[in-house]
Structure formats: structure tokens, C-alpha cells
């Protein structure tokens with residue numbers, strides 16, 4: 001069965017086609033075809049990078065809406081050098097990453113007009129992400145017609161978070177209106193917790209795991225008995241850690257102050273907190289860790305400060321997650337920064353030495369996916385895990401169609 005996965009990020013679109021013939025295990029299969037578009041780089045055009053048939057092809061197309069670009073990406077499945085199937089009829093199901101499922105969805109669902117209407121109603125909760133997922137569904141309908149589609153929610157894995165961690169201590173009516181902590185990156189946290197247990201040859205139900213998903217968006221999850229019991233993101237993907245261009249947690253009075261004293265509108269606040277803060281906001285250079293660390297090496301003071309705050313906040317929130325779990329057995333690092341950034345991992349782990357946690361510096365330097373980098377005498381295991389959100393979405397699609 002051919003399963004197409006559409007993963008709409010805030011400024012990227014990732015697409016994968018998998019061929020799955022039996023109940024898929026945790027071990028990811030290599031996709032037959034993958035296509036990525038990134039809107040963070042150029043303005044006038046968009047680059048689509050396609051990997052298929054053992055080759056990588058880069059197509060530069062005129063800048064367009066996400067819907068137009070997604071159309072172009074999907075059509076490369078059966079056209080030109082990247083062709084891997086004879087036509088759209090070969091695809092059995094399409095899985096979509098949907099960031100916000102609100103209070104309604106605790107697991108993946110088959111997409112119907114009602115489900116789409118709910119995702120649309122939740123746009124104010126995730127204005128960067130939910131419209132992107134809806135565009136993917138529209139592109140699917142326009143090109144592939146009435147094919148089964150499955151929505152896989154970032155929020156679903158966190159539906160087990162207990163009320164005391166999920167409810168904000170504002171008026172209770174907030175909670176009744178749906179203003180509560182939901183948490184995100186759930187598909188990644190779920191996959192990584194299972195993968196961690198697999199790497200350690202342990203049952204996930206016996207482990208207390210803090211998974212650090214550090215990409216453009218960053219969040220931690222506290223996982224016990226295989227279930228999420230706390231996480232750092234909340235009502236929206238803005239709460240918690242310092243991120244590439246998002247502030248993470250700040251005193252809400254700052255926003256009231258900026259509105260009252262400096263006339264900030266809601267849109268301006270949104271722009272500042274989501275796009276002009278975090279690593280980019282403090283350094284004034286970039287939200288990309290690679291660029292930031294180059295500036296640190298060149299002695300740039302603001303870059304050093306941004307990195308110091310980034311590390312401090314990760315460590316601080318790991319402390320909170322450990323308290324939520326009542327201890328820790330595994331600390332795992334994943335996503336773009338977590339999987340690749342040796343300096344971030346070693347700096348965080350150095351500050352956590354009091355937990356009887358120690359990493360082997362040469363293993364950390366090698367930065368190999370799916371490895372335990374803790375020293376043999378470290379009480380806490382420290383893992384690098386390559387996240388596979390798209391594979392997890394494909395697995396959900398298979399389960400949905402076969403249940």
C-alpha cells in the first residue's frame with residue numbers, strides 16, 4: 001500500500017511516499033520519494049528538493065502559495081525523473097500532520113468535512129500551522145479526489161496530561177472555553193519515547209523519559225509509563241522553551257505593558273513573540289543554531305548571550321519535567337538541534353551533572369543517530385534519537401485503515 005504523508009511546518013512543507021506491505025513496526029522504511037520546500041530562504045522563488053530513484057533533484061519554481069507549491073510537489077510523484085508511481089490512483093491514503101486538535105481529538109481520525117471544519121475553527125489556536133494542514137487537504141482533494149485522508153494531531157499524545165498540569169490557574173471559565181495547556185510535537189515525542197525504549201532494550205512502561213525536541217520549535221515532554229504527563233508548550237506552540245524565533249514563556253504583563261504604554265496591537269505582539277524573539281531576537285543575527293554558533297566562535301557577545309539563555313532555559317525546564325516525573329531514567333535529544341548540535345547537548349548535560357548524569361564526550365562528538373551517549377557509570381541514560389514524525393504518521397494511517 002502506498003501512503004503519502006504531508007507534514008506542514010510553520011515555514012516548510014515536507015512530503016513523503018512510503019510503500020508499506022505489512023503492519024509497520026517502529027523501524028522506519030526509507031520513503032520511495034520525498035519532497036521538501038522551505039520558505040525561510042528566498043523571497044522571489046521557492047526551492048523544491050526531491051529525493052527519488054537514488055537521486056536528488058532541485059527544482060526552482062516561482063514563489064507561490066503553499067497550495068500551489070504542494071500541487072507541484074505531489075505531481076512530481078508521477079512525472080519526470082522523480083517519477084515513482086504511474087499515477088495518483090496508486091496512492092491508498094494520505095496522512096496529514098495537524099498541529100492543533102483542540103479538546104476534541106485524543107487520537108488520529110479519518111478526515112471528513114466535519115473534521116476539516118473543526119481544524120478550521122481551531123485556526124486561532126495555531127494560526128501558523130492549522131491553515132497549512134488545511135491547504136494540504138485541499139491539494140489532496142484537488143489532485144487525488146475522494147481518497148481516504150487521516151489527520152494525525154500534535155496534541156493527541158499529550159491528552160493524558162493530568163488536570164493539575166493542564167489547567168492554567170486563571171478563572172475556571174478559561175478551561176471551560178478550551179483555554180488550557182495542550183502541548184505539541186506529540187507525534188515526535190511518542191515516536192522518540194518508543195524508540196528510546198527500543199535502543200535501551202527496555203519496556204517503555206518502565207522508564208521515566210524527558211524527551212527534548214529541539215528544532216525551529218522546541219518543546220520537552222515528560223513521559224512515564226509510555227504516556228505524556230507534562231510538556232513545556234501549552235495553549236499554543238509559544239509557551240515554554242526559548243526557540244529559533246519564538247520567545248517561549250515570558251511574564252504576560254510584558255504584553256499588557258506594551259499594549260498600554262507603546263500601543264502594540266494584537267497582530268504586532270503576535271509578530272514579535274513568534275517571529276522576532278528567541279535566538280533570533282536576542283542575537284539579532286539568526287534563529288538558526290548553525291549561524292548562531294559561527295557568530296559565537298567569532299566572539300559575538302549577543303550570540304553568546306542568546307546561546308547562554310537557550311541552554312539555561314532548556315536546563316531549567318528539564319528540572320521541571322524531572323519533578324513532574326518524580327525522577328528520570330532517560331534524557332533524549334531529537335530534531336534539528338537535538339540530533340546535530342554537540343555543543344547544546346554537552347552544555348545542557350554539564351549543568352545536569354547533579355542528577356548523576358554524565359556523557360561520553362567522544363560519543364557526543366560523533367553525533368550518531370539512535371545511540372546512547374552516556375558513560376557506563378551514568379545513572380541516567382542520554383540518547384540521541386532521530387525523530388521520524390512522518391513514519392509515525394504513516395503508521396497511524398495504516399492503523400486507521402486496518403482497524
Ligand SMILES: Nc1ncnc2c1ncn2[C@@H]1O[C@H](COP(=O)(O)OP(=O)(O)O)[C@@H](O)[C@H]1O
Nearest residue numbers: 009215216217287288289290335336337340341
Ligand atoms: N548540524 C546542525 N547543527 C546545529 N543545528 C542544526 C544543525 N542542523 C540543523 N540544525 C538546527 O535545526 C533547526 C531545524 O530543525 P528541524 O527539526 O528541521 O525544524 P522544524 O521541523 O521545526 O522546521 C535549524 O533551524 C537549525 O537551527
Ligand SMILES: CC(=O)OP(=O)(O)O
Nearest residue numbers: 009010184216217237
Ligand atoms: C508545533 C510546532 O512548534 O511545530 P514546528 O516545530 O514544526 O514549528
Ligand SMILES: [Mg+2]
Nearest residue numbers: 009215216335
Ligand atoms: Mg518539526
